[in-house]
Amino acid sequence: MLKYICVLLISLSAVCYCQDSVTDGTELLLTFLIHRHGDRTPLTSSLTYSNNQEALIEASAQYGYGQLTDAGRRRAYQLGQHIRRRYDGLLSPAYNRSEIYIRSTDSTRAKMTVLSAMAAVYPALEDNWSADVNWTPVPYTTVPAKYDFNLATTNCPYLLSGATFDTSAALPDLSEYTDALDQWSDYLGFNITANLMYAYAINDLYTAQLSLGIPLDPAIEDIYPQIEKIAGIALDWLFGNGDTVTLQAGVLLNQFFTVADQLIAGEDVQRVQIWSAHDLNVFAFEGVTQVAEKQGVPKYASAYALELRQVTETGEYVVVPVYLNTPSEDIVTYLEITGCGSLCEYESFRSITADHTLDEDTWRTKCGFSEDMEIDTSSID
Numbered sequence: 001m002l003k004y005i006c007v008l009l010i011s012l013s014a015v016c017y018c019q020d021s022v023t024d025g026t027e028l029l030l031t032f033l034i035h036r037h038g039d040r041t042p043l044t045s046s047l048t049y050s051n052n053q054e055a056l057i058e059a060s061a062q063y064g065y066g067q068l069t070d071a072g073r074r075r076a077y078q079l080g081q082h083i084r085r086r087y088d089g090l091l092s093p094a095y096n097r098s099e100i101y102i103r104s105t106d107s108t109r110a111k112m113t114v115l116s117a118m119a120a121v122y123p124a125l126e127d128n129w130s131a132d133v134n135w136t137p138v139p140y141t142t143v144p145a146k147y148d149f150n151l152a153t154t155n156c157p158y159l160l161s162g163a164t165f166d167t168s169a170a171l172p173d174l175s176e177y178t179d180a181l182d183q184w185s186d187y188l189g190f191n192i193t194a195n196l197m198y199a200y201a202i203n204d205l206y207t208a209q210l211s212l213g214i215p216l217d218p219a220i221e222d223i224y225p226q227i228e229k230i231a232g233i234a235l236d237w238l239f240g241n242g243d244t245v246t247l248q249a250g251v252l253l254n255q256f257f258t259v260a261d262q263l264i265a266g267e268d269v270q271r272v273q274i275w276s277a278h279d280l281n282v283f284a285f286e287g288v289t290q291v292a293e294k295q296g297v298p299k300y301a302s303a304y305a306l307e308l309r310q311v312t313e314t315g316e317y318v319v320v321p322v323y324l325n326t327p328s329e330d331i332v333t334y335l336e337i338t339g340c341g342s343l344c345e346y347e348s349f350r351s352i353t354a355d356h357t358l359d360e361d362t363w364r365t366k367c368g369f370s371e372d373m374e375i376d377t378s379s380i381d
């Protein structure tokens, strides 16, 4: 009967309540969530790929390049609504520093995103602090880009040298997208399959452009869904493997274990941990946590959370990987950890990810960090 109702629900609407059966019989103890910032204007470096640079320049003018837009603020707010709904049990109505840890990269769009999201997590209460201001200030913390383990693509010389990228690596299988690739190559005037590293950057421009309400060239408009998929495959090929993901997200994963261990040991920890960052961070976190099926280029304000839960009946601790593709649809996907499933026993999860966990000092050493090095932050400014 239950199965029948589920099938009925799936066919009647996009919302599948049955999905929550994954977490049935468990108690949520901790969530460790990393998200991408909301919609932004394009990066200066990518403008040249636009079919309508003029309109794009005009639409970006009020924000500046690489900045959160109004659409981005709204989507960030929706992310906050999702966080409040899903983690309501861990959060008091009013901000309490003992319950939530919030850290952003030192990037304007990431910081503004988390501020917008927190406006939804902590709406003004009846007895609010001001008769005039219908908003609650919620603080986040950040560290300078040079020292932030979530900004390895700006501050990890070894990663930036390309040494972790296997240049002889075969091109990924794109046979499913032959027609779209041909059409896209014709349009671009070069063979995109042979220059796959551009697929990610060009898609990034298209996404920003569409969010600003400027249509793509009709010659490629119809293949945008395939372009998004191709960009995801390109991203995985470039950034999704081995040391490349470990250097980008290994310290973050280590941070998860530190907090989860403390909690299991009975220490007081902030049970909601929010990390405001970038598409590469969300993607690399999927990599280090050995997600069986990666979710492509993370969309604006998408989020990936590791939830630490305890099985009520057995007392066993489990890790549940939860993906929010876009906060505009409040539907989460329970991902699977390779060889461990959607409800992965805590110590098994630790062994499966052991090769991708890094403490901060080791990370710095591996990166070849030096105090006097200068970093280029243009990609996150």
Ligand SMILES: *[C@@H]1O[C@H](CO)[C@@H](O)[C@H](O)[C@H]1NC(C)=O
Residues within 6 Å of the ligand: 092, 096, 097, 098, 099
């Ligand atoms: C804040 O949260 C902590 C941990 O749950 C709790 O012990 C404390 O009483 C809370 N403080 C307030 C003012 O609600």
Ligand SMILES: *[C@@H]1O[C@H](CO)[C@@H](O)[C@H](O)[C@H]1NC(C)=O
Residues within 6 Å of the ligand: 123, 124, 125, 126, 127, 128, 129, 130, 131, 132, 133, 134
């Ligand atoms: C905040 O307080 C002011 C003044 O007491 C009140 O007018 C306003 O409605 C309150 N905001 C909310 C969301 O309750």
Ligand SMILES: *[C@@H]1O[C@H](CO)[C@@H](O)[C@H](O)[C@H]1NC(C)=O
Residues within 6 Å of the ligand: 191, 192, 193, 194
């Ligand atoms: C484009 O490049 C790919 C990979 O190098 C190659 O297999 C394909 O034949 C090329 N297509 C054209 C039209 O040259």
